[in-house]
Amino acid sequence: MSTADIGLIGLAVMGSNLALNIAEKGYTVAVHNRTASRIDNFVAMATEQGLVGNVIAKADIAEFIASIKRPRSIIIMVKAGAPVDEMIEHLLPYLEEGDAIIECGNSLFTDTQRRFDYLKPKNIGYLGVGVSGGEEGARHGPSIMVGGSEQQWHNAEAVLTAIAAQFNGESCCAYLGEGGAGHFVKTIHNGIEYGDMQMIAEVYGVMRDGLGMSPGECADVFKEWNKGPLNSYLIEITGHVLAAIDEQTGQPLVELILDKAGQKGTGVWSAIAAQQMGVPATAIEGAVAARSISARKDERVAAEAIYGKPNRTKTEVTLAELEQALLAGKIVSYAQGFAVIAKASEENGWALPLATIAKIWRAGCIIRSRFLDQMSAAYAKGGNTNLLVVPDFVELMKEAHPSLRKVVAAGAVGEFPLVCLSAALSYFDSYRQAQGTANLIQGQRDFFGAHGFEIEGRGSNLHAKWPSTLEIAALKPVIGG
Numbered sequence: 218m219s220t221a222d223i224g225l226i227g228l229a230v231m232g233s234n235l236a237l238n239i240a241e242k243g244y245t246v247a248v249h250n251r252t253a254s255r256i257d258n259f260v261a262m263a264t265e266q267g268l269v270g271n272v273i274a275k276a277d278i279a280e281f282i283a284s285i286k287r288p289r290s291i292i293i294m295v296k297a298g299a300p301v302d303e304m305i306e307h308l309l310p311y312l313e314e315g316d317a318i319i320e321c322g323n324s325l326f327t328d329t330q331r332r333f334d335y336l337k338p339k340n341i342g343y344l345g346v347g348v349s350g351g352e353e354g355a356r357h358g359p360s361i362m363v364g365g366s367e368q369q370w371h372n373a374e375a376v377l378t379a380i381a382a383q384f385n386g387e388s389c390c391a392y393l394g395e396g397g398a399g400h401f402v403k404t405i406h407n408g409i410e411y412g413d414m415q416m417i418a419e420v421y422g423v424m425r426d427g428l429g430m431s432p433g434e435c436a437d438v439f440k441e442w443n444k445g446p447l448n449s450y451l452i453e454i455t456g457h458v459l460a461a462i463d464e465q466t467g468q469p470l471v472e473l474i475l476d477k478a479g480q481k482g483t484g485v486w487s488a489i490a491a492q493q494m495g496v497p498a499t500a501i502e503g504a505v506a507a508r509s510i511s512a513r514k515d516e517r518v519a520a521e522a523i524y525g526k527p528n529r530t531k532t533e534v535t536l537a538e539l540e541q542a543l544l545a546g547k548i549v550s551y552a553q554g555f556a557v558i559a560k561a562s563e564e565n566g567w568a569l570p571l572a573t574i575a576k577i578w579r580a581g582c583i584i585r586s587r588f589l590d591q592m593s594a595a596y597a598k599g600g601n602t603n604l605l606v607v608p609d610f611v612e613l614m615k616e617a618h619p620s621l622r623k624v625v626a627a628g629a630v631g632e633f634p635l636v637c638l639s640a641a642l643s644y645f646d647s648y649r650q651a652q653g654t655a656n657l658i659q660g661q662r663d664f665f666g667a668h669g670f671e672i673e674g675r676g677s678n679l680h681a682k683w684p685s686t687l688e689i690a691a692l693k694p695v696i697g698g
């Protein structure tokens with residue numbers, strides 16, 4: 218008998234936790250996994266947690282499909298990439314028109330769009346859903362970014378809305394647009410996460426190397442900052458990471474951990490998407506580059522041997538200035554991330570609602586923060602404009618950018634790399650100036666490639682009569698003399 222409200226395939230870390238979350242919210246979930254032993258483990262877990270009454274476990278795929286109410290909603294939570302395509306092909310013979318596959322892994326949004334387009338003529342719905350919050354979020358309430366077939370979203374809406382994190386009684390789950398919209402927004406979420414983490418690490422560097430603070434002292438500052446405008450999950454966990462002591466040595470754990478950070482690709486995807494659409498996202502790009510530099514430990518050790526240890530003079534910045542610098546960097550980084558989303562929305566015809574996106578990131582996900590509540594309110598008033606010109610944030614930025622400037626200057630003098638913070642400052646300075654320097658670039662491009670330039674009142678695609686290479690060669694003795 219078909220009694221399950223929803224099906225779920227893929228009982229590794231994320232799928233198991235999501236299935237337990239669904240069962241806990243009172244929905245019946247049918248579960249399946251390629252390797253049967255994972256099903257047994259899951260049933261044992263569900264039994265232990267008193268949730269097995271809401272679980273239908275099936276090792277046979279046909280029985281699994283038959284146990285789900287029609288039109289079927291089937292979550293797949295398998296490894297991103299080829300396994301998703303294999304799973305779609307595996308499921309297709311069993312599905313009927315109107316059924317939907319809801320793919321909740323970390324898929325590249327262009328893959329999601331391709332799968333959506335492939336299934337549409339077959340009248341099989343395809344939802345590409347970004348789920349943020351890791352294992353803990355999947356179990357107790359993640360942020361859920363839905364894209365794909367709108368009709369089938371409504372079939373699964375009640376379940377997905379119920380299992381998401383809640384903020385002030387509102388679910389952190391929303392339908393954002395067709396095709397790859399959900400996975401695109403999740404990708405940019407991760408890009409913003411990269412920026413937040415890198416800027417926090419840079420500020421820690423100033424505290425450690427410029428102010429001579431111990432990890433414990435840094436931890437106390439982050440705990441304090443978590444009570445103010447920077448209040449967020451990442452600031453909170455930074456306090457815990459810095460306070461942790463290694464049991465084996467009794468030393469601060471952070472000082473024993475190697476300064477090499479890995480990455481799985483979503484930061485790179487964000488940076489590529491931004492570049493492809495011509496939207497500057499320098500904070501995300503800086504954060505991705507900083508991780509890549511961090512991974513080249515051997516090269517850094519060799520380069521330090523050549524140049525000598527950085528000449529780290531004691532810096533004059535205060536902790537209050539560091540807090541403001543971090544806030545300013547964060548505003549710029551979010552402004553860039555949301556500008557990328559706004560442009561993608563325009564290019565793909567998604568109508569992505571920026572205020573709603575900020576809302577569903579307020580809880581459940583890694584970048585959750587008080588700041589996002591302010592952002593969603595500001596976007597609700599200000600439309601899809603750059604955050605840097607949305608009135609509430611203009612006031613914050615006017616107050617905070619002098620501190621960012623002071624910290625970046627101190628970094629340059631004190632030889633602290635501030636890849637992300639300095640990128641944010643340069644973006645701000647470029648964005649807020651009416652007169653830049655690209656007039657010279659227009660001239661250069663016309664000189665070597667006849668690309669033309671524009672003069673106000675005289676039109677565009679104008680050309681100058683530049684000296685030829687031969688003429689320049691002839692001028693050389695004159696210049697030299």
Ligand code: NBP
Pocket residue numbers: 226227228229230231232250251252255294295296297299300301303304321322323324348349350351352
């Ligand atoms: P994994 O990414 O480790 O994938 C393991 C699951 O994929 C198992 O159920 C495995 O089945 C199944 N699978 C594979 Br591998 N190849 C398959 C195939 N060809 N056909 C059918 N099933 C196949 O699991 P995860 O860490 O739970 O992550 C799931 C998704 O969620 C990923 O896309 C991940 O990027 C995303 N995500 C993860 C996190 C996190 O914190 N871990 C957070 C947010 C999003 P088997 O048991 O038979 O091998």
